[in-house]
Amino acid sequence: MDFKKEALQYKDALLKDLKTLCQIPSTMDMSSAKDGQPFGEMPRVALDQMIAIGQRDGFVTDNCDGYAGSIDIGEGDAVFGILGHLDVVPVNKTGWHYPPFDCTQDGDMLYGRGVADDKGPLLAAYYAAKIINKMDFEKKMKIRVIFGTNEENGSECVAYYFKHRPYPALGFTPDADFPVVYGEKGIARINVKGHFAPNGLMSFMSGDVVNIVPGHAQAVVDSHDDLTESYQAYLEKHQLTGEIEDYHGKTKLTLKGVSAHGSTPELGQNAAVMLAHYLVDHVENDFVNFIDKYFYEDVNGKKLGVFKEGHMGLVTCNLGIISYSEGKGSLSIDFRLPHEMSEEEFIPTLATTFTMHHFTSFDYDWTNALFVNPESDLIKNLHQAYVDVTGDHEHGPQCMGGGTYAKEMPNCVAFGAEFPGHNNGMHQNDEHILIDDLMDAVAIYAAALYNILKK
Template sequence: MIDFKSEVLKIKDQMIEDIKNLCAIPSTQDDSTIAEFAPFGKANRQALDAMLEIGKRDGFDVEDVDGYAGHIDIGEGDETFGILGHLDVVPVNEVGWDSDPFNVIIKDDKLYGRGVADDKGPLLAGYYAAKIINSLNIPTKMKIRVIFGCNEELGSSCVKYYFTKKPYPKMGFTPDASFPVVYGEKAGCGFNIEGHVEKGGLIYLCAGNRPNIVPETCEAVITGNYKQYVDSYRKFLNANNLVGEIEEEGNHTKLILKGKSAHASTPDEGINAIIFLCKYLATVVDNKLVDFILEYLDDCNGKKLGIDHTGMMGSLTLNLGVISYCKEEFKIILDLRCPHDMDFDGMIEKFQTACANYGFRENHNIGKALYIDPDSDLINNLHTAYVNVTGDTINKPQAIGGGTYAKSMPNCVAFGAEFLGEDNLIHGNNENIKIDSLLKATEIYCHALYNSIKV
């Protein structure tokens, strides 16, 4: 057997340098800088160019598909094995980072920075694994195509467009989840709720900028001098072990509450600042929006709506990700991850009933779940690679709540790069990845490619 571990160690320094350079680009979608061949903004275009340049530097054929996505072709073969990763990242919180999120640092043998774990670091781990396979001149039946898009965090329109121009690989994986290999992804569903609500003492309520993140900070403005609320607000914060601020806002009072961000697929790992601030607001204002949130949205599994369900893929999750209330008009955006075997029509009906009870409007988008036979060759080859490197025979192929590029093409699954027992703080402050784990993931990808494409 080839000693892939030693091969990975040879490329360690160059891979880390590439990660630092790629993560220095703040590639969060910016609609104000959209231009021809930059459909997701200037920074995302820069990240795409940087990844294409890495492939050119290493002597491989590259192609830019109109700024939506690109690819690097490695090796030879009539058929193609795909590795799909994304170059866009979620926004960073204004406070909470211990270092500059776009200047990768090494601390305690970890890389810290936005994108080191989601998904620039793992994408480069997949790329370097493909590069290692190619360098060893292993006879292969498929070439490797490393595909990278720029809009995964906001719907993956990048690869949807890409695959209107380019054929699907025969099979593939995306290094954008966790180990072991993922055979199923819950359906990603979104609900937007809007309406008119009289103030009742609440002037303003705002939190969140992406529905797929548990909002860490929520702000509200309420009527009345702040001095009358100081004692009760501080008691509330202390009782719930929370941090917040209260201050004068003209003739009114401004409240700020700090929770904890997390990925929307695991909302129970965060502290939703909207929910907790509403719990306090309910004691000092008379506002139907606050009442609606606490009556129907105050849990992570939809129990209060009556839509909770646990199936083969696990439990439904619900995240109240964005809220905006101003001038008596509001909008809520919810992110749900739903098992494939639940009653989707029943879920929609429950939402519609809840909104009708308050005179609110709703619209929804119901996504598709992904399910690949756990006994398929693709799953077996990838899982065998994981076992070969880790020795873990206990943990089996899994289903997850996160949505990945795997849904964008047939016969594709998510595979790493986060290991069991590790928390890379994806979508949160101080996103990080252990260097040893990054190298181990690269080694696993080498074995996976070897298992899948060798003659």
């Protein structure tokens, strides 16, 4: 079968479903959390909508207490799993040129939160499963499309799901890059708190979630000097934008950076770090000094003493959330680690550094790296499907710093849907995806399912 030609027959239906899903602002909202909607109202609305799509198409659906849902396509006891997510990261109040919670077509591009991460790819895989279900060949397994509602904030959704539902035999998650990803770095999330004498710093805030490079920062300082001239010179020197203004007799400074995914902090410009680098010359505050000393011009943990390069690449470090007020300061940091870096090696080194600098509380979450043999049948079948549809022999199976649902299930890897050389702006303003890329993803997923399910 010509899977690209077959995929195009579903284009209008897929885009209609995608628009419906993207119009649901399914960010986590614990203020509206309750039984049946553990991560808030809108993630549950998105879950119900995806289940309704499966029911519309005549498939068996399942709602696992509002944490996650599934659609079974085909028959049989053995199951091949496709794991995607319906929740999205928050949007900035400014910087969007298109409605963030919609699916706007402009030329050959779609814009909106979720079109690339992960509502678009999830639907691409779902429609691929529909194509395979229509084909007349003997299949080893049925397909179960599983969709969670908390991937962006810890993946508690599928952790709960797999405590109450069995694992599929194997599977993939359409929530990363093409070609297939056989290795994902480990993730360490560090949260520290401490007390620091203000010495001119009244407040310092930046970041909403730990796995995004903060694109905005603000601070209020009590300075005897007029900082206007020096701040404007600093902004010009570093090609930054920001503002300085009087704030109830004190000075308020804001700075705009460049957001990026926390697994690739080198692609962003951390607004908090850049603001701290200015403040360090104007306030004698140890909280600011610490940020500048250990994070300025270093996204690989070298200054913190945890740098390492392994098969998956370098350690990366994103200072994602900064909060300081009335002498109390806290930092939340996202590290991505090659599988050669052990918890026993990493954590004590960090803990010692923070303790030496007046941080009295140190908490962390640790997720081991994922590493699947690149010579396994799963990797070979998925990659061959990518090659067959695209003709791309240059890009091979790969490793990455991002963390996906693949770590939540045995025999599972990340597979698409961002193509080599493309940047869909995931977690950024004007998130987007080429319509051709989305339809090619449908074809690749269909070819992959055919390779794996045929007897």
